[in-house]
Amino acid sequence: MRATYRVLAYLIAFEVVVQASVMVWGIAGMGIWVDDGGVVDKQTFEDAFDNGTKPFDEFTGLMIHGQNGMMIIPLLALALVIVSFFARIPRGVAFAFGVLGLVVLQVMLGIFGHEVSALGALHGVNAFVLFGTAVMAGRRASSVAKPADEEPVSVSA
Amino acid sequence: MQVRRLRLPLALLATAVVVTPIAWLWWDSRLPDSYDITQMGYADYGGGPEAGHEHHAGHPGTPVAELVERSRRPADVTETLTAARDGDRITINGTSPGPTLRVTQGDLVEVTLRNEDITDGTTIHWHGIDVPNAMDGVAGVTQDAVEPGKTFTYRFRADQVGTYWYHAHQVSHEQVRQGMLGALVIEPRRPDKGVRDEVAVLHRYGSTPTLNGAEGTQTVDAQPGDEVRVRVVNTDNALMPIWVTGAPYRVLAVDGTDVHEPGEVRDVAVKLTAGARVDLGVVVPEGGARVDFGATTALVLGEDPTGGAEPKAPRTFVDFLGYGTPTDPGIDASSPDRRFDYRIGRRPGFLDGKPGMWWTINGHLFPDIPMYMVEEGDVAVFHIENNSGESHPMHLHGHHALVLSRDGKEATGSPWWIDSLEVAAGEEFEIAFVADNPGIWMDHCHNLPHAAEGLVAHLMYAGVTSSYDIGDAPGNHPE
Numbered sequence: 001m002r003a004t005y006r007v008l009a010y011l012i013a014f015e016v017v018v019q020a021s022v023m024v025w026g027i028a029g030m031g032i033w034v035d036d037g038g039v040v041d042k043q044t045f046e047d048a049f050d051n052g053t054k055p056f057d058e059f060t061g062l063m064i065h066g067q068n069g070m071m072i073i074p075l076l077a078l079a080l081v082i083v084s085f086f087a088r089i090p091r092g093v094a095f096a097f098g099v100l101g102l103v104v105l106q107v108m109l110g111i112f113g114h115e116v117s118a119l120g121a122l123h124g125v126n127a128f129v130l131f132g133t134a135v136m137a138g139r140r141a142s143s144v145a146k147p148a149d150e151e152p153v154s155v156s157a
Numbered sequence: 158m159q160v161r162r163l164r165l166p167l168a169l170l171a172t173a174v175v176v177t178p179i180a181w182l183w184w185d186s187r188l189p190d191s192y193d194i195t196q197m198g199y200a201d202y203g204g205g206p207e208a209g210h211e212h213h214a215g216h217p218g219t220p221v222a223e224l225v226e227r228s229r230r231p232a233d234v235t236e237t238l239t240a241a242r243d244g245d246r247i248t249i250n251g252t253s254p255g256p257t258l259r260v261t262q263g264d265l266v267e268v269t270l271r272n273e274d275i276t277d278g279t280t281i282h283w284h285g286i287d288v289p290n291a292m293d294g295v296a297g298v299t300q301d302a303v304e305p306g307k308t309f310t311y312r313f314r315a316d317q318v319g320t321y322w323y324h325a326h327q328v329s330h331e332q333v334r335q336g337m338l339g340a341l342v343i344e345p346r347r348p349d350k351g352v353r354d355e356v357a358v359l360h361r362y363g364s365t366p367t368l369n370g371a372e373g374t375q376t377v378d379a380q381p382g383d384e385v386r387v388r389v390v391n392t393d394n395a396l397m398p399i400w401v402t403g404a405p406y407r408v409l410a411v412d413g414t415d416v417h418e419p420g421e422v423r424d425v426a427v428k429l430t431a432g433a434r435v436d437l438g439v440v441v442p443e444g445g446a447r448v449d450f451g452a453t454t455a456l457v458l459g460e461d462p463t464g465g466a467e468p469k470a471p472r473t474f475v476d477f478l479g480y481g482t483p484t485d486p487g488i489d490a491s492s493p494d495r496r497f498d499y500r501i502g503r504r505p506g507f508l509d510g511k512p513g514m515w516w517t518i519n520g521h522l523f524p525d526i527p528m529y530m531v532e533e534g535d536v537a538v539f540h541i542e543n544n545s546g547e548s549h550p551m552h553l554h555g556h557h558a559l560v561l562s563r564d565g566k567e568a569t570g571s572p573w574w575i576d577s578l579e580v581a582a583g584e585e586f587e588i589a590f591v592a593d594n595p596g597i598w599m600d601h602c603h604n605l606p607h608a609a610e611g612l613v614a615h616l617m618y619a620g621v622t623s624s625y626d627i628g629d630a631p632g633n634h635p636e
Binding site: 081 | 361366396606
């Protein structure tokens with residue numbers, strides 16, 4: 001369970017990196033498309049998200065960002081919480097809930113960044129907080145994974 | 158040691174506490190194979206009386222299927238529209254967009270829809286025309302989807318002069334995209350002589366934007382001094398900016414209703430809501446004029462004033478809240494009989510068992526949403542609020558509503574009547590309408606994939622009962 005916790009935590013941190021990467025890839029592609037005289041409007045976005053009609057290949061990056069961020073990462077965070085109940089990591093449950101809370105906040109900032117652009121800026125900052133918290137959670141799982149596993153450490157539950 | 162023995166049961170209990178509500182929400186969200194829309198969600202009386210909504214034995218009410226055009230006289234206009242599959246498109250009488258129907262005010266119109274081979278079945282909804290309920294073309298609410306090889310005949314009086322359109326309302330988020338649509342113009346009995354009349358149907362096939370089915374720029378052979386009325390129909394799912402280069406213009410009508418004393422504007426754009434229409438009036442100057450639809454298609458009137466260069470889009474927009482001059486709108490919304498909230502939000506949850514970030518209405522997910530209950534003759538006010546982070550073009554069937562205010566700011570221009578209203582993220586509107594067309598009417602987002610994602614409510618009249626069912630079993634999927 002401890003190993004599962006560690007893998008999930010690092011996987012979430014890795015997913016944050018993926019999110020940043022695909023977003024910039026998509027926006028770079030959009031810049032090139034517009035630079036070449038292409039048009040991007042609301043219908044472009046609606047078609048792409050509804051039925052996968054993409055004006056340029058890098059639009060895939062924006063679609064991955066949405067799918068990953070609203071589905072896969074929240075599911076990973078939820079799985080981390082459940083695993084934390086069994087993993088016997090000092091403050092592992094607290095960290096798992098912390099990661100889940102930051103993921104929820106991140107989704108909200110992402111969605112409402114469409115309404116108030118300053119929230120989009122916070123979305124960028126919160127990504128680092130989430131990344132850091134997920135890495136710290138993973139490290140906790142690593143540092144206690146020693147022979148002391150058989151000892152009843154931390155019976156404070 | 159005691160604590161160690163308890164650890165596993167505690168972990169299992171904690172897991173159950175997290176997982177059980179999620180599992181229950183999933184289980185509860187699944188839709189039955191067949192359901193009556195009037196049996197879903199909860200009744201919202203908007204502060205008005207509940208009387209008349211109870212159906213006692215012996216007072217079964219009027220079924221939707223009987224809410225038809227009463228006149229038995231022969232139709233003035235008879236048309237047959239044959240819908241057929243053509244690769245990834247749906248054509249009507251061989252083309253997409255389908256034929257533009259032009260009728261005269263007061264005509265009794267009879268259109269027979271023939272489904273040649275659309276396997277999902279199809280229907281026709283008359284977008285913006287306040288037809289009798291059974292003629293509204295919503296599969297599973299006002300009729301059954303027309304199966305391949307079958308027909309359905311729509312009969313209605315064309316009373317409202319203006320620009321409208323028709324489209325499928327069965328699996329509409331796919332069928333409209335595939336081109337199951339066309340324009341319908343109701344001309345006044347005494348048309349403006351000497352005004353050229355052009356219809357501009359905007360639709361995107363795949364990623365190709367088109368104007369009346371063709372890409373790029375089209376030219377109308379107009380002379381300087383000619384007056385042109387351009388009837389623009391946005392059949393897509395997203396807002397489209399429209400502007401005129403080379404000449405000032407007026408917005409003569411919005412959603413089919415004439416604007417009162419529309420002022421001349423120049424170098425500003427009109428934001429055309431998904432599903433909505435505007436009629437633009439342009440007097441062609443020396444050197445010509447050009448109407449641009451986004452930066453995607455254009456209609457040139459006479460010469461091209463840009464010389465074919467890239468069109469420059471204005472960065473300011475006509476605000477219909479203050480456009481034109483006021484006049485009696487013919488509706489008194491100062492003390493409405495009912496006041497409804499239509500608050501749009503978004504949250505994680507399950508829609509028919511599918512997890513995702515779904516739209517909510519008044520905090521609830523489809524189908525656990527309000528059914529807005531009215532009685533014939535009521536004046537109803539809707540407070541529409543959008544906190545979902547995305548814009549929604551809201552479309553009320555069977556009625557035209559008057560915009561009273563936006564973000565608390567009252568309308569000061571011409572009465573602004575709409576059937577399709579762009580509600581941007583963070584915006585709120587108050588709109589009013591008279592409940593004068595009994596039936597069960599959809600009130601939904603015309604970004605049609607959003608409707609398929611549950612952003613669809615209904616207006617229900619007292620004394621009306623449903624006649625049809627939605628779901629896999631009856632084969633009716635209106636969204």
